[in-house]
Amino acid sequence: xxxxxxxxxxxxxxxxxxxxxxxxxxxxxxxxxxxxxxxxxxxxxxxxxxxxxxxxxxxxxxxxxxxxxxxxxxxxxxxxxxxxxxxxxxxxxxxxxxxxxxxxxxxxxxxxxxxxxxxxxxxxxxxxxxxxxxxxxxxxxxxxxxxxxxxxxxxxxxxxxxxxxxxxxxxxxxxxxxxxxxxxxxxxxxxxxxxxxxxxxxxxxxxxxxxxxxxxxxxxxxxxxxxxxxxxxxxxxxxxxxxxxxxxxxxxxxxxxxxxxxxxxxxxxxxx
Numbered sequence: 001x002x003x004x005x006x007x008x009x010x011x012x013x014x015x016x017x018x019x020x021x022x023x024x025x026x027x028x029x030x031x032x033x034x035x036x037x038x039x040x041x042x043x044x045x046x047x048x049x050x051x052x053x054x055x056x057x058x059x060x061x062x063x064x065x066x067x068x069x070x071x072x073x074x075x076x077x078x079x080x081x082x083x084x085x086x087x088x089x090x091x092x093x094x095x096x097x098x099x100x101x102x103x104x105x106x107x108x109x110x111x112x113x114x115x116x117x118x119x120x121x122x123x124x125x126x127x128x129x130x131x132x133x134x135x136x137x138x139x140x141x142x143x144x145x146x147x148x149x150x151x152x153x154x155x156x157x158x159x160x161x162x163x164x165x166x167x168x169x170x171x172x173x174x175x176x177x178x179x180x181x182x183x184x185x186x187x188x189x190x191x192x193x194x195x196x197x198x199x200x201x202x203x204x205x206x207x208x209x210x211x212x213x214x215x216x217x218x219x220x221x222x223x224x225x226x227x228x229x230x231x232x233x234x235x236x237x238x239x240x241x242x243x244x245x246x247x248x249x250x251x252x253x254x255x256x257x258x259x260x261x262x263x264x265x266x267x268x269x270x271x272x
Contacts, residue, residue, distance in 0.1 A: 024049060025255045031056045041066075045157050045261025088238075088263055091245040094214040107243035108133075108212045113169075113200035116181035117192050123243070130164040130267045132260065133213055133237040134251060135205075137172040138184040143234050147251040148188050151195070151236075157261050158194045163241075163268050166195035169208065171231045173199040206231060213237045213245070236260060240267050 029038045035056055041049035046069075053062035064071050089098030092106035108123060115121040132154060136144045151166060158164055170176035176184075181197040184190075190197065198205075209215040215235045238247030238260060247263045249256040 025258050027255065027259070042258045042262065044153070045258050045265075088246045088266055091214070091248065094217075096214065096248050103242070103244060106245065108239055108245075109208065111204050111208055113198040113204065114178050115192065116178055116185050116190075116197040118178045118182075121196055121198055126165065126167070126239075126243070128241050130241055130264060131167050131239050132164065132264070133215075133239060134166075134168045134235070135171050135209055135213075135215055135231055135233055136168050137170050138176050138180055139172065140232075143232060143252060147234060147236075148190075150251055150254065150257045152189060153254075153257050154261060154264075155189075155191060155195050157264070161264065161268055164264055168195070168197050169205045170197065170199045171205065171209075173202050173205060209233075214248075238263055238267070 024041055024043045027038075027040050027042070028036065031037050033056065035058055036054055037056075038054075039050070039052045040047070041051065043049070047066040050065050051062065052060065054060050087100075089100055090104040090106075091097070092099060092104040108126075110123045112120065112122045132151075134147060134151065136147060151168075155166060158166070170181065176197075176199045178199060181199060182192075185192065185195070185197055206216075209231055213235075215233050215237060216231055217233065234251045236249040236251040236256075237245060238249070240246045246267060247260065249260045251257075
């Protein structure tokens with residue numbers, strides 16, 4: 001089982017020889033020995049279409065089709081003993097080495113900022129909730145518009161996942177006032193109940209990016225004032241109900257968003 005999980009984390013790709021609907025994504029994963037492990041199809045973050053999985057020696061043990069939320073076919077045709085829950089890894093370092101097993105000590109540190117509604121928003125408001133963090137700014141014309149467009153899909157998915165929140169930290173809080181964030185949110189169709197746009201202390205935000213979310217790729221200097229630095233990243237970070245990092249994704253890629261939503265469901269349904 002461990003070999004399969006490693007393959008899923010390290011060797012996922014998109015594509016296939018078959019023609020797929022434009023809103024359907026195919027992912028394939030392999031075992032370290034090169035044997036195909038899974039072939040999955042997703043639409044809007046949910047299983048749709050053919051779903052298959054093989055053992056490391058090439059035996060097909062899962063083969064079903066999802067149509068509008070209903071399953072047709074078989075799963076676990078080969079007895080599994082013991083059956084174990086598949087869990088997401090933990091992350092506690094800037095290189096995002098996955099940690100399997102017991103929870104790590106690293107957690108998102110305390111913060112106290114202001115949302116686009118003008119109300120205070122802190123880490124306490126995220127206790128017991130899964131959240132997806134990003135770092136953007138309203139005047140960005142490069143990466144941010146693509147990220148916001150992709151994150152809109154996550155916002156739509158939160159309609160049926162009330163236990164999760166989107167949180168975007170402004171990396172130019174000196175310019176992005178709550179009023180400006182509110183106008184930006186309205187223009188982008190952002191719902192303040194599901195998606196928080198945060199501004200406030202630049203020192204807090206940049207410290208969170210560097211030491212809590214590891215979103216800076218080592219580019220921020222902890223000894224230099226935040227006002228003299230600038231952060232621009234496409235990273236999205238998935239954080240569980242206890243403030244621990246559980247996933248990292250490229251926020252400009254549609255298939256990464258599908259994976260994020262699937263992992264979000266794992267955290268919400270299993271709580272670990």
